Amino acid sequence: MKLLSAFLILLTLSGCASSDVWGWYVIDPTTKSGWINIKFLINGMGNTILISLIAAFFSIALGLLVALPALSHRRWLRIVNRIYVEFVRSIPLLPMLFWVFYGLPIIFKSMGLNIPIDPFWGAVITLALSDSAFTAEIYRSGIQSIARGQTEAAQTVGLSYAQTMRYVILPQAIRRILPPLANQFIYIVKMSAFASVIGMQELTRRANELVVSEYRPLELYTFLILEYLVLVLIISAGVRWLERRMGADERS
Amino acid sequence: MSDNKIEMIGVNKWFGDFHVLKDINLTVKSGERVVICGPSGSGKSTVVRCINRLEEHQSGIIRVDGIELTNDKAAIATIRSEVGMVFQQFNLFPHLSVLDNLILGPMKARGLSRTEATDRAMHYLERVRIPEQADKRPSQLSGGQQQRVAIARSLTMEPKVMLFDEPTSALDPEMISEVLDVMVSLAQDGMTMIVVTHEMGFARKVADQMIFMDSGEIVEAGPPEPFFTAPKSGRCQKFLSQILQH
Numbered sequence: 001m002k003l004l005s006a007f008l009i010l011l012t013l014s015g016c017a018s019s020d021v022w023g024w025y026v027i028d029p030t031t032k033s034g035w036i037n038i039k040f041l042i043n044g045m046g047n048t049i050l051i052s053l054i055a056a057f058f059s060i061a062l063g064l065l066v067a068l069p070a071l072s073h074r075r076w077l078r079i080v081n082r083i084y085v086e087f088v089r090s091i092p093l094l095p096m097l098f099w100v101f102y103g104l105p106i107i108f109k110s111m112g113l114n115i116p117i118d119p120f121w122g123a124v125i126t127l128a129l130s131d132s133a134f135t136a137e138i139y140r141s142g143i144q145s146i147a148r149g150q151t152e153a154a155q156t157v158g159l160s161y162a163q164t165m166r167y168v169i170l171p172q173a174i175r176r177i178l179p180p181l182a183n184q185f186i187y188i189v190k191m192s193a194f195a196s197v198i199g200m201q202e203l204t205r206r207a208n209e210l211v212v213s214e215y216r217p218l219e220l221y222t223f224l225i226l227e228y229l230v231l232v233l234i235i236s237a238g239v240r241w242l243e244r245r246m247g248a249d250e251r252s
Numbered sequence: 253m254s255d256n257k258i259e260m261i262g263v264n265k266w267f268g269d270f271h272v273l274k275d276i277n278l279t280v281k282s283g284e285r286v287v288i289c290g291p292s293g294s295g296k297s298t299v300v301r302c303i304n305r306l307e308e309h310q311s312g313i314i315r316v317d318g319i320e321l322t323n324d325k326a327a328i329a330t331i332r333s334e335v336g337m338v339f340q341q342f343n344l345f346p347h348l349s350v351l352d353n354l355i356l357g358p359m360k361a362r363g364l365s366r367t368e369a370t371d372r373a374m375h376y377l378e379r380v381r382i383p384e385q386a387d388k389r390p391s392q393l394s395g396g397q398q399q400r401v402a403i404a405r406s407l408t409m410e411p412k413v414m415l416f417d418e419p420t421s422a423l424d425p426e427m428i429s430e431v432l433d434v435m436v437s438l439a440q441d442g443m444t445m446i447v448v449t450h451e452m453g454f455a456r457k458v459a460d461q462m463i464f465m466d467s468g469e470i471v472e473a474g475p476p477e478p479f480f481t482a483p484k485s486g487r488c489q490k491f492l493s494q495i496l497q498h
């Protein structure tokens with residue numbers, strides 16, 4: 001359905017090609033320069049995907065680390081979790097990116113450390129940090145959604161806390177955690193566009209650079225949006241597949 | 253050592269400001285069957301849950317098989333290994349097959365091999381008369397079957413005492429008797445049991461001791477005969493006449 005409407009939009013747009021509003025020649029694959037432009041644009045895809053994957057990996061690990069104190073019966077640990085989540089969640093991505101890319105190296109230097117942060121790692125760190133507040137919440141609610149009766153039943157058959165987590169709680173929670181976690185990957189992919197402002201050669205940066213030389217913002221940004229659309233549609237298809245699988249598991 | 257399996261002496265418990273258990277005294281001898289009844293919210297579940305430390309009491313003494321319940325983790329573990337519990341909501345592990353529900357405790361907590369645990373599990377599944385359901389998931393069973401699996405799961409830990417917290421309250425009426433039958437046969441085999449239930453037919457059949465609770469207190473306690481025929485307190489009389497009407 002979504003693919004169909006995307007296709008229709010594309011048709012409508014190309015229908016306007018004759019008017020002087022549009023100049024699709026800039027990415028016309030039948031001309032040599034058009035083809036070179038297309039290749040230049042699509043080449044950013046690798047970095048967009050790589051940044052997103054690595055950031056997602058760190059966010060998934062960091063999120064679990066942040067979520068565990070939220071499940072403690074110690075109040076101060078729960079407070080630590082709340083502060084982290086509320087704080088990180090309220091920082092807009094762009095300022096955080098600037099802070100990490102331009103600010104963090106200064107802190108490192110003041111500590112006598114020489115850790116340069118290039119655009120790639122700047123983007124990865126920022127995306128992972130920003131996303132971790134959300135993944136932590138996903139873990140927390142997933143684990144808390146497993147009824148207290150499960151823990152109690154596990155205790156009455158003699159399982160320790162660690163055994164209860166491993167054999168009873170986490171196997172059930174994972175079914176509720178994985179789909180929203182995969183969904184969160186879409187957020188990372190879209191937010192990775194911000195990496196363009198610190199010079200990272202990903203999809204958005206490439207489109208920007210071409211716009212500067214070709215003066216065709218309408219066509220190039222349309223193409224850019226379609227690139228993200230395709231990427232996100234593929235991921236959401238994966239998420240839906242995962243949801244179906246997890247759901248089927250739970251019912252069987 | 254005395255043959256008292258469970259002793260509660262002057263036990264008090266609060267939930268915040270709410271005094272939920274008031275000076276509870278209860279002794280259960282080996283092989284004895286105790287049935288607790290009382291209106292909803294009177295503290296029946298809390299009494300039972302204190303015995304295996306799912307809830308913590310704040311004053312008084314609770315001893316299980318001579319071991320006192322304190323914050324000592326080892327004592328809690330020992331007591332839990334001797335006390336089985338059956339919940340109103342079954343609390344089976346939904347992601348595991350019936351057999352895996354039964355072997356988890358014996359394997360992980362008791363260190364039995366898979367073969368030993370499976371043998372034991374099948375023995376108790378036959379005991380509750382559903383060995384043919386071993387490979388199914390709990391959700392594929394009826395409520396009555398699920399509760400029988402839950403009973404079998406407790407039995408695989410070979411407890412000395414079994415606690416039942418309203419085991420038939422979540423069941424459709426036609427399934428109640430299959431669960432009660434299993435409990436009666438356990439009682440006949442000499443299992444020490446504390447059962448919270450409103451099934452008075454069952455209580456008359458198996459109880460050695462009846463207990464009526466109201467507002468966190470044990471209001472009336474004693475053998476079934478005077479308890480059912482001539483309850484002393486008005487509250488107990490009223491309660492019994494209400495539930496026996498059904």
Ligand SMILES: Nc1ncnc2c1ncn2[C@@H]1O[C@H](COP(=O)(O)OP(=O)(O)O)[C@@H](O)[C@H]1O
Nearest residue numbers: 267270272290291292293294295296297298299
């Ligand atoms: N975890 C809890 N926190 C606060 N109040 C509770 C909690 N558990 C039970 N209560 C309250 O304690 C009282 C006794 O509960 P319970 O032992 O479950 O009663 P019963 O099993 O007789 O229905 C009820 O008023 C209930 O609301």
Ligand SMILES: [Mg+2]
Nearest residue numbers: 296297417418
């Ligand atoms: Mg109750």
